Amino acid sequence: MKVACVGGGPAGLYFSILMKRQNPSHDITVHERNAAGSTYGWGVTYWGSLIDKLHVHDPESAVAISESSVRWSDGVAHVGERKTVHHGDTGFGIGRRRLLDILAERARSLGVRVEFEHPVADAAELPDADLVVACDGVGSALRERHAGHFGTEATAGRNTYIWLGTTKIFDSFTFAFVETGHGWIWCYAYGFSEDGSTCIVECSPETWKGLGLDKASEADGLALLERLFAGPLDGHRLIGRAHADGSAQWLNFRTLTNRTWHHGNLVLLGDAAHTTHYSIGAGTTLALEDAIALAGALRGHDGQRGHDGNGVRPELRHALVQYERERRSALLPVQSAARYSAQWYENLPRYIHLAPAQMFALLGQRHSPLLPHIPPQLYYRIDRAAEQLEALRKLKRWLGPRVARTLHARSRGSGS
Structure with missing residues (x-):
């Protein structure tokens, strides 16, 4: 097969690795619009069950990912001056750039072409591909070309959030809730390397506007957040990624769904197909599991080139239907958990004044x-x-x- 993956994130790179392992004769190219080494975000999280799966499907990249990850087994919650510690399952963090470097290097070693600074906005630009995989994120240009067919729906959450980095090294998954004169504001923080941590700050729109964060430049906003979270940050600075005009990248999370995930020889993967609220830390795991499922559905494909009168060979269409059916079923409980997790934070006043142990227990039950x-x-x-x-x-x-x-x-x- 000739396969084109549009988007050089974890989903596309890992899918290309699995397909090459299944059949080295596959002709696979990953098209990434950004330059090599440029990525958004700071670190990503995952749990031990993911590493177990990766070891089964590609031990080499699994070992590299595991060796480049940091781990924690405690959760810590700061509520004002109160602190609660919960001993739980072991979690892992890895820098997003490091993860992409590992996967790109592994893909190239297997014969995959990884082309940076090569945007693709329409599958028609790849007429020779037997399969086009849209793994170009929540704003997928390939999906939007056929938005009516895919039945894309995006629902914005109520709260605002910003994805930041920090020089503070958190050795536990840390929550910090700070009460202000305009309501509560909180952060989730976790280490991803020996040099830094991710820190996601969230609040209601009323608090965001009341604190002036809606009008503050990124520099002024970071200075305010550093003061608010001075305790958990131990005086360390926060690091952002401003827009070109100097404004901060505050967002409302968009939960994205699609009525169907494939159209002819075009198939959606990862965030192009679905998103789940960041508070459950499952985005990267789901993207990699999508890649595993799609590669599995295509295993044994006869590799014939060309299409039938309906635009795609029946065996390929069957594989895409199988992939979609499997992943939709697997996603149902995760999407439910993410929906209730987001709502828990949107209704924070309902829980925040409980005794610390009770509040943290219900934080763990937010799904x-x-x-x-x-x-x-x-x-x-x-x-x-x-x-x-x-x-x-x-x-x-x-x-x-x-x-x-x-x-x-x-x-x-x-x-x-």
Whole structure:
């Protein structure tokens, strides 16, 4: 097969690696619009289960990623002057640039062509490709060319956020909540290398405007945030990426979905197909799992060139349908968890004044579809009791998906 991957992020690079491992005769090119070494973001997170999967599919890149990652096993929450520590599962962080370098180097070693500064806005620019993979992000130009077919929908979240770096090295996944005269503002921070950490700051639009962050230059905004989070930052500075006019890159997260993920020989991968709120830290994992699923669906493809009268060979169309079906099913619980996690932060005043241990416990339970509908202290008591009683645990597991499905059906019926 001749394969063109448009977008040089983790999804496209890892897919190209897997396809070359399956069949070295595949002709694969990754087209990346940016220059080599330029990327957005600071670090990405993942959990041990992802590394286990990567070891199965490409041990060489898995070892390199693991060796370049930092790890933590504690979660720390600062609420004003209070501090709570939770001992949990081991998490990992890696610099986004380092991750892309590892994957690009591995892809090239297998014979993949990685072409930087080569934007592609339309699959028609790649007429010789048997398969065009749109892995060009949430704003995918290839997807937008056929927006009506894909049925793309993007829903903006209420809160505003900004993705920053810092010279402070966090050895735990850290949450910090600060009360201001205009409401609460908080950050999520985690290390990704020996030199830096990611720090995502979020707040309600009322707090954002009340603090003047909507009008402040990036430099002035960072100075204010450094003062607000001086405790957790230990006096370290924050690092941003300003727009050309010097303004800060504050955003509202967009949850993106598509009615279908393929059109002829064009298929969506990663953020071009779906997004999940950053507060669950699953974006990179989902992108790599997409790549694994798509490569798996294409395994054994006969490699014949050209298309049939309907625009794509039946065996390729079958593989794309199989990929979409598998990933949609796998994404359902993750998308539900992300939706409830985002809502937890949007309703922060409901939880922030609980005792520290209770508040942190419910922070860990923010993915639950039951939590928004049960008084927080009652939910906390039920959750603690469920840890001791198997019957309650079973009831909680049984109720959760049913409540989620009912609420989802109601929201669709009301047109929301």
